[in-house]
Amino acid sequence: MNSSPRKRWFGLVLVIFVCMIGLSAPFQHFAAFPNELRLFSGQLKRLQYGVPVHAEVTVDPKMLQINGSTRESLSVNLNEPLSLKPSQSGQTSMKVKLFGKIPFKTVKVNVMPDLRVIPGGQTIGVKVKSAGILVVGHHQVLSGKGVKKSPGEEAGLKLGDLIMKIDDKPINEVRKVADLVEQAGQSNRPLVITYKRNGVLAETKLVPIKDAQEHNWRLGLYIRDSAAGVGTLTFYAPQQGVYGALGHVITDMDTQTPIEVGEGQILQSNVTSINKSQNGDPGEKRATFVKEGKILGNIERNTPFGIFGKMHENPNHSYSDKTIPVAFAEEVKEGPAQILTVVNGQKVERFDIAISHVTKQPSPATKGMVIKIVDKRLLDKTGGIVQGMSGSPIIQNGKLVGAVTHVFVNDPSSGYGCFIEWMLQDAGVLKDGPGASTSGTAA
Structure with a gap:
């Protein structure tokens, strides 16, 4: 057999061997070793990697203890659970050397202040009042000329728009709208509407119509200023009062x-x-x-x-x-x-x-x-x-x-x-x- 087929066979065997190692559970656990860890100060964190390898772990003992040790460097078996206990918040690192000699990984460790909630x-x-008047629909108004239309729709207002001001006056209560509409209608002038759509403020002019049946001035909009319902409390953080x-x-x-x-x-x-x-x-x-x-x-x-x-x-x-x-x-x-x-x-x-x-x-x-x-x-x-x-x-x-x-x-x-x-x-x-x-x- 010449060398070329022998090399091809050797390469194939090598590829199969590497794939088998890559698919093995220990190797996958090894690959899953994190680049970064987040911990809460004072809370014990247990890591389990199941890798049959000894390693030397180096940390700042003033910030982080490994397996309860206060030493800077510690020999550990990565096939056994590794316990980490941070003593103060801040940033530090954990250096891991395989067999105590081969640099493997430097893990960034972020330690947050201890947080506990009820x-x-x-x-x-739940009772919510919106920051403005919410447009929830259009309706047609019958004018004295026998024409039905919605002034609000003609002004370009859409469902979900939040009316923030009328004639430059902040507005967040439906009951206050009727008086402003009546005044504008009797004065035969348009209302300047400032509204928010998708977080962006815009302005339009709206001409109220007098309803031929109800004899009052209308916007041709269904509007709402509040909502109510029930839900469930998730947590109370007593230290922060939230x-x-x-x-x-x-x-x-x-x-x-x-x-x-x-x-x-x-x-x-x-x-x-x-x-x-x-x-x-x-x-x-x-x-x-x-x-x-x-x-x-x-x-x-x-x-x-x-x-x-x-x-x-x-x-x-x-x-x-x-x-x-x-x-x-x-x-x-x-x-x-x-x-x-x-x-x-x-x-x-x-x-x-x-x-x-x-x-x-x-x-x-x-x-x-x-x-x-x-x-x-x-x-x-x-x-x-x-x-x-x-x-x-x-x-x-x-x-x-x-x-x-x-x-x-x-x-x-x-x-x-x-x-x-x-x-x-x-x-x-x-x-x-x-x-x-x-x-x-x-x-």
């Missing part, structure tokens, strides 16, 4: 556009009954506001991850008054978990779920995980996830990891959840860090 689960009443709830944005029921909050409140709420979910028909919690004068907190922001604002004390009927740690997005794993929610009255209960899919999200995005209700009690009571359950905290291994956000319309036992990290960022208590195709509806 998980929610309470059903809350809360997060819902896990998804509040939208107007007609236009499906996010509501820009002018002001708002959350209140205690009492669940009176449950309309069970069925395939193709998401159920809902029926609830009443309790003591409307008792405001739990204000609403300052309405974001894709829920509503956020100030809260000065933990609400009544908590599952527990004790704080628990929170998890970064990359810590959430497929497997058993629990949710806290109310199915009767104001009692918060704990129910078993399974996290069936986790999406890697290095930056904020909705639908971070797919969850499935496995608790027979909850399935018997609700049929699965129902509207009003959005915001129910998801707890895994003693940490708050996320919140329920949506139910799958065709399988109400399953739905989406968002990572708690993104809610904590929107609440302002955590600094910024670096799905299935099934249709869903907000829970």
Whole structure:
């Protein structure tokens, strides 16, 4: 056999050998060794790589301890669990040398200040007043000349537009609009409308028409200035005096556009009954506001991850008054978990779920995980996830990891959840860090 075929055979064997190594579990674990780690100060983090290799790990012992050691360098077996405990917040690094000699990787370690929150689960009443007047529809006005038209539509106003000013006067209450329209109509002059569309301010002129039947001046618009509903409190951060709830944005029921909050409140709420979910028909919690004068907190922001604002004390009927740690997005794993929610009255209960899919999200995005209700009690009571359950905290291994956000319309036992990290960022208590195709509806 000449050398050329021998070289080809050798090359083929080498390729097969490399592929087998690459597909082996130890090698895959080895390749999964991170370039960056995020930790909370004071919280123990366990890493498991299952690589049968000894290594020397070098750290700053003033910031990070490996396996409880206060030494700068430590020999470790990467086939055994590695425990990391940061003692103060800041940035540091962890250098890993294989067999104590071969430089393998320098891991960047970001240590955040310790963060603990009280998980929610309470059903809350939500009252929101928008930052302006929301256009939710057009209607035709019959003029004295027998012509039907909508002045608002002719002025170019569309559904979802937010009217911020009329004749340069800030406006956010529907009841104040009628007087301005009447004055402009009697003076036979157009109204100057300042509105916001997709975050951009614009201006138009609108000429009111006198309704031949009602004998008053009309804009030809259906408008709204507020919204109300029920949802679930996700967490209360007592040290910062803030809360997060819902896990998804509040939208107007007609236009499906996010509501820009002018002001708002959350209140205690009492669940009176449950309309069970069925395939193709998401159920809902029926609830009443309790003591409307008792405001739990204000609403300052309405974001894709829920509503956020100030809260000065933990609400009544908590599952527990004790704080628990929170998890970064990359810590959430497929497997058993629990949710806290109310199915009767104001009692918060704990129910078993399974996290069936986790999406890697290095930056904020909705639908971070797919969850499935496995608790027979909850399935018997609700049929699965129902509207009003959005915001129910998801707890895994003693940490708050996320919140329920949506139910799958065709399988109400399953739905989406968002990572708690993104809610904590929107609440302002955590600094910024670096799905299935099934249709869903907000829970």
